[in-house]
Amino acid sequence: MSNSVNTNVGAMIALKNLNNVSDSLSTTQKRISTGLNVADAYDDGASYAVAEGIRSDVKAIGAVNERLAVGKGMIDVAxxxxxxxxxxxxxxxxxxxxxxxxxxxxxxxTNYENQYNTLKNDIDNFIKDAKYNNITLINSSANQAIISNVDGGNITVTAQNLASAVYSQLTSASNYTAAAALIATTGALANAEGNLGQAMNQLAADSRRITNQIGFNNAIADATNTGLGAIVDADLAKESARLQSLQVKQQLSSQALSIANQSPQSLLGLFR
Known part of the structure; x- marks a missing residue:
């Protein structure tokens, strides 16, 4: 190879190596700073697309659980x-x-009749005031369908019309005969108590279904996040070791480039 001041092959090689090391160092620093092996589409387009789809699923599960929590709140109030x-x-x-x-x-x-009517009014108010987000479950016949999964499935919460099942059963007790009929074994009060028990049992069952679904959705989200981590998370211990190695290589490449740049100066000695 001829000696030339126009073409410094050694410097070209040293510069190329330095650029390669700098690029690798930049990639490693990005992984360490983000904690991700695939932080954007530039790192790995295919993996990034898959990861974005998985992230979308996880967010959708979070939205479902948010609505399930609203349903749970409705039931708790009821x-x-x-x-x-x-x-x-x-x-x-x-x-x-x-x-x-x-x-x-x-x-x-008269005093006991007034007390009875006051208790009836209290029950009526409890039924009317039991609202969550302006939705009632115990003063309506309209069931509530709560979304339960990312595919649009739902859990039906059964509404309970306690106004007719309980309150309306408490008829007048203006005389002892009417009061005795109300408290009879098969009387209206027994019906009201039985209806209330059935309603409470159904609401509790619906609440358990929602609680179980929230737990199941959380388990799916956790498993999905684990799979996502396997795709995009960086091995920081490995990247830390790589960072130190690249820093040394960068210093050596810089030194090699400096030496190569000095090579043409040796040609001056030929003209002395």
Missing amino acids: VKAGENISKSLQDVRVVLTKLADQALTGADR
Whole structure:
């Protein structure tokens, strides 16, 4: 090979090596700073496309669980109202038992009748006020379909019309005969208590279904994230070792380039 001041082959090779090392160093630093082996489409277009699809699925699962949580809130409000109604029905039975006594007369009967009517009003208010996000489950016949998965499936929450199943059963107790009929074994109060129990059981069952679905969705999301990590996550221990190696190579390449750039100067000695 001839010596030339126009073409420095050694410098060209050293520069090429330096550029290659710099590119590799840049890639490694990007992986370390992001924690990702595939941070964008430039790293690996195919893997990035797959990863974006998986991320979309995970976000969709999060959205589903958010709506399921809303459904759970609706049921919780309805159940709390049902618990208060149940306590009021216990008090109703006590008051009606006293009103069923023929010997109860005068002001005492009037006071207990007022107490009975107040308890009825409380039950009516519990039913009407049990709303979550302006939706009621115990004063309606309209079931609620809550989305349960990313494919558009749903869980149906059964509405309970306690206005007719419970409140309407509590008819007038203006005399001892009417009160006795209400508290009879097959009377209206027993019907109201039975209807309330059935409604509470159904609401609890729907709540368990939603809770189980949320847990299942979370498990799917966790497994999906694990698979996503296998595709895009960087091995930081490996990248750390690679970083140190590349830094040394960069220094050596810079030194080699410096030496190669000095080579043409040796030709000056031929002209002295």
